[in-house]
Amino acid sequence: MDREDACKNRWEAIEQFQIDGKLMREEPYGHGHINDTFLLTFLIKDKNILRVILQRMNHEVFKKPAQLMENIWNVTSFLKKKIMAQGGDPKRETLNVIETRDGLSLYIDSRGYYWRAYSFVEDTMSFDIVERPEDFYESGVAFGKFQSMLSDYPAETLHETIVGFHDTKARFHKFQEIVKADPMGRGSLVKKEIEFVQERRETAEILGRMQALGELPLRVTHNDTKLNNVLLDNKTRKAICVIDLDTVMPGLAVNDFGDSIRFGASTGAEDEKDLRKIECDLQLFECYTRGFIEGCKGKLTKKELEMLPMGAKVMTFECGMRFLTDYLEGDIYFKIHREDQNLDRCRTQLKLVEDMEKKWEKLMNIVNKYI
Numbered sequence: 001m002d003r004e005d006a007c008k009n010r011w012e013a014i015e016q017f018q019i020d021g022k023l024m025r026e027e028p029y030g031h032g033h034i035n036d037t038f039l040l041t042f043l044i045k046d047k048n049i050l051r052v053i054l055q056r057m058n059h060e061v062f063k064k065p066a067q068l069m070e071n072i073w074n075v076t077s078f079l080k081k082k083i084m085a086q087g088g089d090p091k092r093e094t095l096n097v098i099e100t101r102d103g104l105s106l107y108i109d110s111r112g113y114y115w116r117a118y119s120f121v122e123d124t125m126s127f128d129i130v131e132r133p134e135d136f137y138e139s140g141v142a143f144g145k146f147q148s149m150l151s152d153y154p155a156e157t158l159h160e161t162i163v164g165f166h167d168t169k170a171r172f173h174k175f176q177e178i179v180k181a182d183p184m185g186r187g188s189l190v191k192k193e194i195e196f197v198q199e200r201r202e203t204a205e206i207l208g209r210m211q212a213l214g215e216l217p218l219r220v221t222h223n224d225t226k227l228n229n230v231l232l233d234n235k236t237r238k239a240i241c242v243i244d245l246d247t248v249m250p251g252l253a254v255n256d257f258g259d260s261i262r263f264g265a266s267t268g269a270e271d272e273k274d275l276r277k278i279e280c281d282l283q284l285f286e287c288y289t290r291g292f293i294e295g296c297k298g299k300l301t302k303k304e305l306e307m308l309p310m311g312a313k314v315m316t317f318e319c320g321m322r323f324l325t326d327y328l329e330g331d332i333y334f335k336i337h338r339e340d341q342n343l344d345r346c347r348t349q350l351k352l353v354e355d356m357e358k359k360w361e362k363l364m365n366i367v368n369k370y371i
């Protein structure tokens, strides 16, 4: 699905949502790899400005958009009650779904594409790379709080929006199959990367095994805890709102921790070409650890806390393997904006895994300081 194509039906979609104003402006927005996001600006009653996020959902990735929106509706309704009870502002501190004129949370256009709309959270920013360690700390608090606020949500009632999303073992098997099939003939170009992944079968299996043995509990998790999925207040730079709730489902808390580290504790961009610029920054690792553990408010078990560095390594490994799989398959999952972008993304992740392995004791010591 390219963006041009997505542009075509958005006019049809815009009219379907409960927004009574004049559309003044619309533009592509954000840097997500999955959905097509647009920022809409409306003039309401000739004087007020209202901004809205419109998204065309990627239904190749999310096969059951209606179930996904049911998850988001239920989780945000639950969060709103908690936020209000804590004296917070439910309009800013969680996503607010704008319903269609038929009272639904999504609209299916005449070509079968799914659209949804959220209120735009004003006066906030999101980052694709950590500019200040305090911002990363803030995002840790936000994802930790997300974990603690949902700790009494009945996880079993959530739909699994992508089956086996963080089943690293299953992803390892899929990777092996694609390496064997090599559909684009790219395998010979990435022998080193393939070997790196293949040598780490244990990394792919350890967390799933611990979960099966009951050593790690299943919780409501976000599952895509990238820094740019948290909005920070423009003035105070405090984390305000956790967004991108498409993958909220039962999962492991250590994976939520880990996915943040792989993205935010890296010293370079996810698709940086110069690998000398990429390492796992210990100061950033510590900032996030402190924030996340504080935000979790004692809800994590001792075992979960001990396994946080493993969560970081596994999520980074899994993501690197996913980028490599997609590169081998011909870039069919993650949107790319230039040639070899998924390969570059894969390389940064594998470099980070290698660096985490070197710094393992230091990572453990940092976590131990906060246990």
Ligand code: ADP
Pocket: 029, 030, 031, 032, 033, 034, 035, 036, 037, 053, 095, 118, 119, 120, 121, 122, 124, 126, 228, 229, 231, 243, 244, 245, 246
């Ligand atoms: P994707 O799944 O493609 O990553 P996101 O839901 O994360 O899509 O949205 C992409 C970007 O749009 C975010 O990183 C954020 O900058 C911005 N964004 C999304 N929702 C909102 C919102 N409600 N208010 C303000 N900005 C938003």
Ligand code: GN1
Pocket: 031, 032, 033, 034, 035, 061, 223, 224, 226, 229, 244, 246, 247, 270, 319
């Ligand atoms: C995707 O949607 P976005 O861009 O926040 C992906 C994550 C990956 C991430 C890598 C549903 O996240 O799992 O970790 O890219 N989301 C999905 O940047 O696959």
Ligand code: MG
Pocket: 032, 033, 228, 229, 244
């Ligand atoms: Mg996102």
